[in-house]
Amino acid sequence: MKTVQTYPTQYLQTVSRAVAVLRAFKGGSKDMSLKELTDVLGLNKVTTFRLARTLAHEGLLVQDPSNDRYSLSFGCLALVDAMLNRDGLAEISRKHLREAREETGETATILVREGWDRVVIATEASLQPVRYVMEVGRRNRVYLSGSGACLVSGMNEEERKSLFSFIETDPIAKEYDLTKEVLMSRLDFIKKNGWGTAQGEWAEEASGVAAPVYNRKGDVIAAIAIAMPRSRYNKSYRDKCAPAAMKAAELIGKEYDSINR
Numbered sequence: 001m002k003t004v005q006t007y008p009t010q011y012l013q014t015v016s017r018a019v020a021v022l023r024a025f026k027g028g029s030k031d032m033s034l035k036e037l038t039d040v041l042g043l044n045k046v047t048t049f050r051l052a053r054t055l056a057h058e059g060l061l062v063q064d065p066s067n068d069r070y071s072l073s074f075g076c077l078a079l080v081d082a083m084l085n086r087d088g089l090a091e092i093s094r095k096h097l098r099e100a101r102e103e104t105g106e107t108a109t110i111l112v113r114e115g116w117d118r119v120v121i122a123t124e125a126s127l128q129p130v131r132y133v134m135e136v137g138r139r140n141r142v143y144l145s146g147s148g149a150c151l152v153s154g155m156n157e158e159e160r161k162s163l164f165s166f167i168e169t170d171p172i173a174k175e176y177d178l179t180k181e182v183l184m185s186r187l188d189f190i191k192k193n194g195w196g197t198a199q200g201e202w203a204e205e206a207s208g209v210a211a212p213v214y215n216r217k218g219d220v221i222a223a224i225a226i227a228m229p230r231s232r233y234n235k236s237y238r239d240k241c242a243p244a245a246m247k248a249a250e251l252i253g254k255e256y257d258s259i260n261r
Contacts, residue, residue: 014051017043021051022060022072031064031071089222090122092255093248097124097224100248104241106228108248109134110213112221113151116166118142121222132206132227141172146196147210147225149186153196154212154220176201195242199230207233211245216257224249 024032024040032040038048052070055061059075093110100108101124109123120138125131142148143163155163164180167173178201190196190212199207207230213222226241 017041017047018051018055021048021055022076025061025070025072031069033067033069037070087256087260089252089256092259093122093222093224093252094124096248096251096255097122100124100224100226100244101126103244104226104228106208106226106232106241107131107133108244109147109225109227110252111147111151111223111225113142113154114139116142116163116170118145118148118151118223126228130229130231132203132208132229134225134227141170143167143173143178143183144176144201145198145210145225146186146190146208147223149183149190149196149198150210150212150223151220152183153187153190154214193242195246197238197242199233205230209238209242209245211242211249213249213253213256215253215260221256222249222252224252 020041021037024037034045034049034052037052038045041048043051052061052063056063056070056073059073060079061070062073062075063070089112090110097108097110105126105128107123107126109120111118111120113119117139118141120134120136123134123136125133140148142151152160152163164183167178167180167183173179186196186198195209195211197207197209206227208225208227210223210225212220213224215221224245226245228237228241
């Protein structure tokens with residue numbers, strides 16, 4: 001028997017269900033019939049129909065008149081474009097990410113912190129047949145991976161104290177055996193070397209190196225990650241990719257400052 005999901009009193013069930021509809025189309029190219037969407041969501045057909053029609057009316061879904069199948073609308077881009085490119089960070093990073101990709105042969109990505117999560121705002125995928133890609137919008141806990149540790153390195157003491165308290169109760173931290181001590185050792189490594197690294201956390205098959213992006217005030221505004229399959233990760237390869245991450249981070253920080261005076 002399927003467990004009925006309950007919602008805290010401060011949440012609106014209808015809004016949560018509408019978000020679930022949009023997430024059902026993850027990847028952007030998928031299209032579904034009303035029946036397929038109903039099956040995915042586990043809702044009744046009338047509720048799914050009303051949600052889909054409302055989202056289509058608001059320009060977030062589109063219904064193909066030839067077959068009545070639903071897909072994400074380009075109208076979704078209007079909601080995220082300004083956020084992803086806040087202060088021009090995503091736009092100015094792209095050429096430097098491409099250069100890092102060409103230098104290393106691996107996927108180059110820029111991430112920012114949002115609460116206790118890290119979010120990808122721009123990426124240049126590796127052109128190799130076997131690669132690891134971090135899609136724009138991907139969200140993971142900020143304490144996972146080298147890029148997350150780079151973002152944590154920019155927190156003040158009060159923020160870190162709150163994060164450590166959160167880690168003690170977060171089931172995701174428990175799942176990955178992440179403790180305050182583990183994170184502190186990574187922060188010490190970043191402070192000493194100027195970059196961080198991690199293997200197999202946010203994705204078992206992925207590894208990478210990362211470097212913090214600083215503004216002129218010395219604040220960490222983002223992190224650059226070079227992501228690769230674990231099969232290619234070794235010390236010599238890591239030591240090749242780390243300078244590329246730091247170079248991209250430095251150039252992006254300088255360009256960011258030049259347009260945000």
